[in-house]
Amino acid sequence: MASTVAATPDEIQSGYEPSPWGDFFTGYQPQHLQERSEEWMTVRADELKEEVRKLFKTCDNTAARIFLLDTIQHLGIDHHFEQDIENALSLVLRSDFSNLSLHEVALGFLLLRQQGYWVSPDVFNKFKGEDGSFNKDITNDTKGLLSLYNGAHLLIHGEVILEEAKAFAQHHLELMKGSLSFPLAEQVKRALHVPLPRTCKRIETLHYISEYNEEEGHNTVLLELAKLDFNLLQHVHLKELKAITEWWNSFSGNVGLSFIRGRIVESYTWAYVVYHEKGFKLPRSIISKMIVIITTLDDIYDTHATIEECRKLNGAIQRWDESAVSVLPEYLKNLYMELLRTFRNIEADVPIDMNYEISYLRKSIQNHVTGYLQEAEWAHKNYTPSFKDQVDLTSLTIGAPTLSVSVMAGMADEIMKQALEWVSTVPSVVISAGKIVRFMNDIGAFKRRKCKGDAASSVECYMHEYGVSGDVAISKIDALIEDEWKTLNQARFENHALLPALQRIIGLAYTASFFYDNRNDVYTSSTLLQEIIESFFVKPV
Template structure:
């Protein structure tokens, strides 16, 4: 037989093509090999962690920053217990340690719920009470000291001094530092749910920033096992921004009253009086919230729908108060504005969803604390509101207007300059951070996973609201670009 000028013996058959089974088998072999290598690497790191010749905190810190520390919880726990015992029972422990080592030990222990006295930094001060000049050139130590100082509690003056000293020294050194930044990479999941909702097409003036919204849960829920929770948490964050834009630039006051009443009733029939674009947005809110509640019930055995509904009711009512103030030309006191503005940040909505997504449902007392904007929720909302108001009283690329604590504070204090007002707000933020640190350190109502997530949310705020003179957020754009 002759085929294409090649002679093939009659009794010779062409080699069979690979079957689907062959491809599947090969794929399984590849996955098994990758899984084997993965386990070998994990075990290799575990052995390094167990047999680390010097202080292992560098390695613990690296594992936490790489978000793979959950593989080594037992080993890290033993390391931290041993370190805490040595620091607590040995006054000489810190004398032979560098600024970096002491600062790193202090920060990681406090982050993990161990109380360490701020007096560990006393040895780095001179007789006159100021920090030693020789540490002003220690970049690594200064950065560690600054990070440690952010975990201060009320009354810890030495940590305030540490923050001022380290930040001042680092700022002076900026021109000589290497400006290369490590690239942060991720395989970020595409939010097809957002596209499927079609709200970006219906509300063209509203913010359409799914990547911005995803940054919050990505930074707060760092454990790799919480991928599903990160995606779910992005959904209420998206609706907070959407509803904010509806109240700012879309709805008339009459429509906003109807909308708030509809959310209060949580009934689709209540939406009939609203225009189409507002109706589908709130209907989507109902559907997504009910879906999240169902998923939480299936996973944790507790249906949080009543708590989640109440968080949205509180948010819409706070938005409506601001809308009425603006429509009537009313100037609230700075305190009244702040109290309402803390609710209108939506922080309580995010924290409430996060609480239940992390399995906190059976603890009704803790859920009530979150729902009533106490403790951690109150602190985080206050920091968010004040940081946001420091940036601008106008939303980014929006025609609508919000109030500003800075503006109301200056109105009440006629002799106060904009600089003094900003300094006052920064002091408020600093004091609130101390309260938040104390709440997370001492609170027995919440899991460590939850309190860590709240702290991470608060840490994100300065970056997420770092406005420039054009009311835009260039740093966020650079940050997102770096991830890709």
């Protein structure tokens, strides 16, 4: 599909492979629109949506509602039915779970908790014996165990019942996974690798569409809508990819730094993991551009600039004025002017009646670069900080605060001002999301060659401070990742008014499972991402 781009000498020296995409998306035409017009697809999708709304109205029991909600979410069409889903969840919340099966209880638990509705883990007590352990008779209920395993990953700190449920379900799913048939075998395999509440939703949608297609008695209306919706959204994303690639060509051409990673398609994919729905062009654009800027600055601070140049660049960015360009070395002047221009253009793109304040975004980048300077100072002095100091700093320089502010461009107007003010204080959920991404990034990078000038990673700092091996350090950090997920889960129940903002920040944590899966860094080693990107944007369903 995409053509391979030759690496420049600077990229080779820096150890970065080129992105395989080049200008692929500037001229690509989607195949499915040659077969059916976009207008026909839109009209047909609207007809199907009305049929789905009738399904909500005809659901007359709790189990039916739970299964409908689960199917709609798995198929990726839930964004069309937010109010219907809210109404159905309210009915499920008020329902009596006592007569439901393990599969139904666990699925209802998962659906409610992930939408910020508190459900006590005591709903699982009826599946336990007098000794407090889970009954053996549920070990043959594969779907029930799978839902229990997934639902238990929405646990908060101190929920021993759910820790036990997770371990029990995992143990028995591992025992039976080799004897299962399609599609359950694939669903169990995926969940054991990355549990459902932490997975990239669009990857799950692609898997589930093909699996649901093979399921006996599947609802043809839901399936047809899911396929049409994916292909219609693909067309939206392709237009944006064309525009963002053209922006990158202008940005990189003006900056003139051949040693930086060219990752615009991968940056857009990062934004897509958080926001795939049609109405979020602006936050996708802002997130993509901020990731490019963060990556560019990271490559300058990590691999190219001297410590004095790092200090000068930080000083100029804190001033945020064109006159500050005079203090910079010649090769960084164009970058600085392009940075200011990018922010001016983003501000111009924000609708005049939207409460999105660009000043929050500018301040987050200024803070981000101050963090990069601290890392550079540590590297310059060959100083290995304590594990805590390293994590406190690098969970911010991974980009979570800046991206969280970027994400707020997708909030509804009635909460945007409050959401921006809240996220600019860098609350615990932003820090937790940052730690998850940072830890998984560092684990993924641990066995790769470190770039010259890199400060010590969290893995190396832990090894240094506690005198342990890399495997021991990674095991400890894996446990810390679990703690941060509990913090994110807890936050769902603490401020319901800001739940839309929180859910997108949790989406930033999903990107860790996506980009740093299998101990890899597929953002940097982007050819490993090529097949997935093709399935998102190039290959129609």
